[in-house]
Amino acid sequence: MEHTTGDSMNAAVEGWRDELAAQGGLTAEIRRELEGHLQDCMAGFQKLGLSEFESFQMARQRMGQPKQLGTEFNKAMKTNSPWSRTLIFGAWAIFAVSFFLPALNGARGFSCALLQPTFWQGALQGDSFSIHYEFLTLANLLMLASPLLFIGFSGNARVLRWVHFTAMAAAMLVCGFVLRLLMSPDVSAKKLEIGCFLWAFSFVLVYMAALFQLHALRKNAVQTHA
Numbered sequence: 001m002e003h004t005t006g007d008s009m010n011a012a013v014e015g016w017r018d019e020l021a022a023q024g025g026l027t028a029e030i031r032r033e034l035e036g037h038l039q040d041c042m043a044g045f046q047k048l049g050l051s052e053f054e055s056f057q058m059a060r061q062r063m064g065q066p067k068q069l070g071t072e073f074n075k076a077m078k079t080n081s082p083w084s085r086t087l088i089f090g091a092w093a094i095f096a097v098s099f100f101l102p103a104l105n106g107a108r109g110f111s112c113a114l115l116q117p118t119f120w121q122g123a124l125q126g127d128s129f130s131i132h133y134e135f136l137t138l139a140n141l142l143m144l145a146s147p148l149l150f151i152g153f154s155g156n157a158r159v160l161r162w163v164h165f166t167a168m169a170a171a172m173l174v175c176g177f178v179l180r181l182l183m184s185p186d187v188s189a190k191k192l193e194i195g196c197f198l199w200a201f202s203f204v205l206v207y208m209a210a211l212f213q214l215h216a217l218r219k220n221a222v223q224t225h226a
Contacts, residue, residue, distance in 0.1 A: 009053050016060060030157075038063060084213035088150045091205035095143050098199035132177055139170035139203060146206050150213070157217050164210035171203040 016038075020031045041059035046052065122130030146163070153159035178200050181192060 009056065012053065012056055034063070084154075084209045084216065085150065087205050087209035087212065088146055091202045091209065092143065092147050094198050094205065095202035098195045098202065100195075129180065132173075132180065135173055136177060139173050142166055142170050143202065143206065146209075150209065154213060157214065160210055160214050160217065164207065164214055167203065167207040167210050171200075171207050174200045174203045 017031070017035070020034060038056075038059050041062055042052070042055040045055035045058045050058065119130040119133040123134045146167070149159065149163055153163075178192065178196060181196075
């Protein structure tokens with residue numbers, strides 16, 4: 001009987017975990033915190049003489065249904081970091097402006113895109129610098145989408161975590177390209193003007209915006225949990 005009860009208990013806990021995992025707004029970190037809170041509640045009820053399974057049922061009732069928990073956390077996590085929105089729109093504005101400032105030795109920033117066919121041929125021939133240039137298109141697409149991602153998913157930690165890591169990768173990709181230009185033996189390639197540096201800096205701001213927003217979500221989650 002005890003073995004059957006133990007199996008039922010394990011199945012009940014696993015079912016509760018699965019229901020939590022189905023709530024898109026609850027990250028793995030938040031789910032662990034909620035499970036820890038559940039265990040604490042169960043321990044309190046067991047001290048009052050209730051069985052393990054009865055304690056689980058009471059603790060679950062006190063905490064609320066997983067769907068309700070997901071809804072409450074999603075509502076609580078709508079608060080934006082006071083810095084994130086400013087940084088993301090600042091990054092996008094700087095990115096846009098950089099296309100209208102000299103970027104490479106007297107050429108305007110947007111003129112660099114006209115070199116796409118030349119670099120594409122180099123990429124097909126295996127030239128690493130040309131391949132690096134082609135990958136910058138992905139970074140620029142992320143920048144163009146970043147305001148929409150922040151507006152539409154400001155309370156979704158999973159999406160923001162993806163934005164955070166992709167923004168970090170994009171910033172490294174762009175800054176690495178600028179560094180390669182600066183280290184190039186070609187003297188003309190080293191004559192970078194302000195537009196190029198503003199372009200690179202805009203990606204750093206996107207990374208910082210995602211970092212601030214994730215921090216705000218974690219802080220909000222802790223306050224909600226408390």
